[in-house]
Amino acid sequence: MIKIIGSLLIILSSGLLGIIMSRKYSIRPKELKKLRFSLQMLETEIVYGATPIPYACYNVGCKSDTPWNNFFLAVSENLLKRRFFSMEEAWNQAMQDSLSNSYISAIDRELLESFGRVIGKSDIDDQKKLFKLFYTQLEHHEKAAEDERRNNEKMYKSMGFLLGAAILIILV
Template identity: 35%
Template sequence: MIKLFGSLLVLLVATSFGFKKASRFAERAKQLRQFITALKLLETEILYAATPLSEAASKIGARIRSPVGTFFAELGHMLREGQGVSAGEIWRETLSAQRRTLALQEVDRDVLTTFGQTLGISDRQDQIKHIQLAISQLSSEELVAREEQQKNEKMWRYLGALMGLALVILLV
């Protein structure tokens, strides 16, 4: 009875590991889509509403789901509180603080960091160009993420279950 329970537990843990690993692929693509949406909202706020950056970030944070929404909400809060610190520096700090909650790869972070360096240092039209550039780069990364998701998601699910089964066979 204990062997059966232990075997079932090993199988369950290995399978859940595989499912968790597989979900990271889907989560990356989803978060990239959310960042694209958020940047489009930021573009609208800057271009048409002429909303200050801190207020725009807070509005976006309220409209986008977590963890990307949390990133923008925190960014808005930090921009309001960060006297004497550039918007780009606050963007970078917020991005690094949210590193664990965001399922982004290094290339995604590089795109966002590069965009953040231009934040708040130029006029509206130049900001719109930088936002559009970041959107196009994130869109191409989203395509890569979707391809990786299709290729790897099913594999990790099966791999987790099969690894658990192999461990059970070896332990029994």
């Protein structure tokens, strides 16, 4: 009886390990969709509401989901307290401070950094074009993240249970 319980514990624990490892592949697409939604709110605030960027970021931060709420609130705080001389510096510092625990990839961070370099540096028509270009690039990242999720999530879950079975066979 003890051997059966031990065997089940080995298989279940390795299966749970596989599920935990696969989790990051399912969270990234969700975070990218939340980013798109937050940036659409930011576009509305800046382009159509003519709200200054620090206040627009604050408004978006209040309405966004984690981790983007902390990010936009940090951008707003950096700008309102005049900690930095440029929007780019405030944007990058907010990325370092608030996105360290997120599941976005290095490529996503580069895209976000490039967006931070140009936001607020042109007139409203150019801002519209900038947002449209960013949405197109973000859509490609979302598709890649979804493909990666489809491929790797199932693999890690299966490998977790198979690893547990392999350990069980070796021990028996």
